[in-house]
């Protein structure tokens with residue numbers, strides 16, 4: 001089936017969808033993005049991602065390109081035209097196209113791109129049942145990781161480091177040895193005392209929408225959570241390690257830098273939280 005991309009008001013064949021060479025996203029990574037997961041053709045946590053999108057744009061003083069209603073229609077139409085039942089929809093907004101100059105251009109309309117693709121949920125499901133491998137490396141990103149910018153080169157390098165070691169995700173750590181987050185995920189542990197922990201969300205990590213959903217679910221499941229950073233060493237000693245993101249939900253890591261986590265199988269808390277998260281995301285998708 002031929003795919004379709006939305007580019008600045010026009011639905012185009014995916015293979016021909018292009019952005020100008022002087023788009024500031026291309027030249028300066030001067031833009032932001034969001035990813036929603038799609039269940040039965042419907043968006044999971046539309047409002048959570050929309051709220052973060054507007055915050056990212058506002059922090060960078062990029063104009064909000066369209067109303068919530070218009071954006072919701074573009075996302076839905078892109079999903080429909082690509083016949084996505086289960087998968088993801090990707091939105092990118094950049095400051096727009098202007099003659100190359102670092103300072104913000106005047107009177108430029110933001111560029112908006114939307115793509116959608118099908119993802120086979122069975123593959124992720126199979127990996128979640130066995131558990132995935134993780135590696136670690138220093139976090140070399142800038143100081144505003146709370147903004148979901150398309151400037152992802154350090155994240156790309158971290159993910160590639162994981163792939164080259166046959167791992168699924170790379171957890172990054174700061175100068176104190178404390179885990180910040182994964183290259184495209186938030187990181188969690190059930191520590192050696194059985195306490196569920198995830199780092200508090202300051203400017204040095206992205207406040208994941210899945211993270212926020214999971215915090216509420218943990219509470220309703222009666223699982224006590226501590227928003228407190230943990231070291232790589234604590235993660236290696238933990239009973240469970242897992243990562244969360246809109247596209248992978250809750251993914252247990254059963255090894256870290258080759259060291260086995262717990263008994264080397266996904267733990268009960270990660271498994272339970274994945275189940276209840278998926279149940280809720282499916283039920284509440286709009």
Ligand code: PMP
Pocket residue numbers: 035155181182183184185186206207208209210211244245246247
């Ligand atoms: N941290 C980083 C660096 C990410 O790229 C992502 C996914 N975009 C996340 C965390 C998870 O965020 P979310 O749950 O909103 O997908």
